[in-house]
Amino acid sequence: MIDTNPTALRDTLREAGLRPTKQRLALARLLLGGGHRHVTADDLLAEARAQGVSVAQTTVYNVLHQFHRAGLLKEVLVESGRTWYDTKTGSHMHLYDEETGAVSDLDQDPRALQILDKLELPDDVDVMSVDVVVRVRAKKNQI
Amino acid sequence: MIDTNPTALRDTLREAGLRPTKQRLALARLLLGGGHRHVTADDLLAEARAQGVSVAQTTVYNVLHQFHRAGLLKEVLVESGRTWYDTKTGSHMHLYDEETGAVSDLDQDPRALQILDKLELPDDVDVMSVDVVVRVRAKKNQI
C-alpha cells in the first residue's frame, strides 16, 4: 500500500520519474489516497472537477497512461471502447457485470492464482500480465 | 465442429433463428468454414470483399453480434477500441502480443481450465464466461 500523505505522494511520483505537478498530485491523491478503486478516464475527470481540481481531459489520459507505465495502476480491458484502471496492482481477477458495466475485484483462492502464474508458455516471450475476467449477470429472481 | 457444407450452414443459421441470407451465408462460410480463426470486423469485411462477396460494413457488425449471441462466436476483448471474434467457442485461453496486436489460442493443461471452471463465485450471479488473456512481448534476442 502506498503512503498517501502529500509528501509521500510527491516522492511516489518522483520515484516514477514524474514531476509532481498540481494535476498529477491531485489525481494521485484521488487514485491512491483511498482504498482500492476501479475508474475510467471519464470517472476520474468528473471526480476531479467535482472536487474543484482544474484539469483537462487530455491530462487525465496522460496521467493514467503514465501511472500505468510506472506500475501504479493496472489496466483492465473488459469492454471494447473503454479502458478501466485498477489501483490494486497485485495479481488478482476481475468480475464484470455485463448489465451494469460494473467492475470489481474477485478475491480468490490463492491456488487459482498460483496456477495462472505457472502456465506453460512459449519461451520466446516475456509475460506482461495474465488477466482473468469473469463475466456475469445478476440471476433472475426465481424463488 | 460445425459441418460447413452449404446446406449444413443453412441449418446452422436457422437453428440460431437467423434467416440464411446471402450475406450471412457468405460470412458464415468464411468464419466457420475453415479451421479456428481470430478476426476483427474489419478483417472479415476485407476478406469478404476480396472474395467478391457484396456486403456492407453495417451488416458485418450485425452478423458478428448475431453469431456471438447465438453462441457461434466468442468475443475476445484484448484492446480497448477493437473487438476480436474467435471461432473456437469452447473454454480456452488467449495469448495477446502487445507489439503486433496478434491474438492466438493458448492450448493449456486442462487442469488450469478446470480450476477456472470451479472458481468460488457469488451465488446471486450467472457466469457468462471466464476469459483469460496472457499479454506477452517477444523477448529481446539476448543470445
Add this chain to the structure above:
DNA sequence: GTACGTGCAAACGTTTTGCAGCGGG
C-alpha cells in the same frame, strides 16, 4: 532558462444508429 507538462481543439478509428429499400419464406 529549459525541458517537461498542460490544455484546447481537431482528428482518429471503431462501432452504433436512423431510415429507405430489398428479399426470403
Add this chain to the structure above:
DNA sequence: CCCGCTGCAAAACGTTTGCACGTAC
C-alpha cells in the same frame, strides 16, 4: 405480402494528436 435484413450516410463514442502556452526545478 410481410417482417426481417441490408446498406448507406451520419453520428456517437472513447481516445489520441498537434501545437501554443505554462510551470517545475
